[in-house]
Amino acid sequence: MLAMRDVDAIPAPMRLAITPPPRLAGVVRYFHVELDSPGAVLVPASPCPMVTFFVRGGSRFVEADGRERLYGEPFVTGPLTQHFPAVWEAGTTFISAVIEPGQFGRLFDIPLGELCDAVVPLADAAPEWRGTAALEHQLRASADTAAWVALMCDWLLQRLAARADRLARGPAPFMLPPALLALPTDEIAGRFGISVRQLERRVMASYGQSIRDGRRMMRYTRALSRMVAAPLRHGGLTRLAVDCGYHDQAHMVRDFVLFTGLAPKALMAAAGDANGALRLLRYDAASRAIVTREDD
Secondary structure: OOOHHHHOOOOOOEEEEEOOOHHHEOOEEEEEEEEOOOEEEEEOOEOOOEEEEEEEOOEEEEOOOOOEEEEOOOEEEOOEOOOEEEEEOOOOEEEEEEEOOOOHHHOOOOOHHHHOOOEEEHHHHOOOOOOHHHHHHHHHHOOOHHHHHHHHHHHHHHHHHHHHHHHHHOOOOOOOOHHHHHOOHHHHHHHHOOOHHHHHHHHHHHHOOOHHHHHHHHHHHHHHHHHHHOOOOOOHHHHHHHHOOOOOHHHHHHHHHHHHOOOHHHHHHHOOOOOOOOHHHOOOHHHHHHHOOOOO
16 A cells, blocks of 8 residues: 655645644634645545635536536535545645534534535625635735735634624534544433434534434544555554444445545555545645644
8 A cells, every 4th residue: 555654745736734823723623725736636525614715726516406617716615425526727726724523603604514515605605704805815916825824814813703792692603522422322412401303403503414424424534534644554454444433344445435435445546646636635744744633
């Protein structure tokens, strides 16, 4: 299997993962910066919503109605519960704020379940957001990745501040600690003093998927992170499957085919192509440590 640590020196196109400042920690997981990355791409499933601004280029993909659409304007996505194919235009460069699971409600009024597996223009998802056009202009006028992150941080902090009073007067976004997912659903509901039905509604609104799907996604993301973080030894897939909560290796393979389109070994082999459709799994050492961080 390809040793992902052997690809630290990434020729263009390249990507960066950048940690947010302390004031955004817990809301933004990291910022993803994609630099001059054209061509077909396969975006793996992810529990994290994202807010994306293009600096150059755009993304073409087929919508639910079968029509192909080119996105070059800012957009927001909910969790992706399956792999998502797209084609990026020549020179495509963008920055995405990858939102922590459960924190979407700190920024948006839309129940996250409505955005599951969807790409929605930011102008439609949050028409009340101010400064979007100005931010887009500033991003396109700069060639400095640090400046892009700083601009996005300022914009997101303004959004959080604008919503702070409203959130203070209403219920906070529902948060479910990852460790509780190991418990039976009725026991989780009991800990919050609500019914199972209420629990499922709140989880769907905050996380965009059911508790059952959340458990499945957590196993997959944990396994994928460990595979990207370090090369597996011979026979390591079986141990990885058990450590990540799967019944066996076959169970893990089924999930990987659904979430990424490929079985684990084939996935890592395909990720070895710097210009291939699975290049999103290639990072330098510093970015890889940020992306593969596991929650407690």
